[in-house]
Amino acid sequence: MGEVINSGLLHRCVVVIPALDPDEALTEYTVRLLEQGAEQVVVVNDGSGLGSSGVFQQLEDMEGCTVLHHERNQGKGRAMKDAFAYIAAQLQWTGCVVVTADADGQHRVEDVCAVAQAALEESGGLVLGVRDLTQPQVPVRSKIGNRLSSWAFRTLYGPRLGDTQTGLRGIPWEMLDWCGGIRGERYEYEMNVLIRMA
DSSP states (O other), X not given: OOXXXXXXXXXXXXXXXXXXXXXXXXXXXXXXXXXXXXXXXXEEEESOOGGGHHHHHHHHTSTTEEEEEESSOOOHHHHHHHXXXXXXXXXXXXXXXXXXOOTTSOSOHHHHHHHHHHHHHSTTSOEEOOOOTTSTTSOHHHHHHHHHHHHHHHHXXXXXXXXXXXXXXXXXXXXXXXXXXXXXXXXXXXXXXXXXXX
């Protein structure tokens, strides 16, 4: 299934995964996150079709995994904000770091662990898991789009970010309410978070 990591690296970490029509790989990914000591994995079913119902049932049956459901697709931003509100209401997770990851498996478990550790050490700030966009398998359109958005972000807001479009982010507990109040229901939400941080 992949490289073995020291278990416990996700201790004091809740992982949030917004999901639309995921396949069985999400179940395996969730198992691996829990094996690394995640306090909880919160998956948001953002209006998926019936074809993914078996995946969500497996996740709901898994100890350490919570599935929140949207009856219709509301967007990645709304899914994350609903997850943040749910986590903030659970007293047992007070003080945990929240790491967001995508459901398509593009974020390795090792990278989730690294972001979680950095977020625990860097209290009070957002941690971004920056992808290596120089890899040959990265589509040219993605490389150009990310370069342009990074350049525009630096020009308009100041900070230099190597990957403005990454969904792998570490969020301190204290920022959950703040993140929940940022505009955006779909993919624009993640950029809006960066703009507000800047």
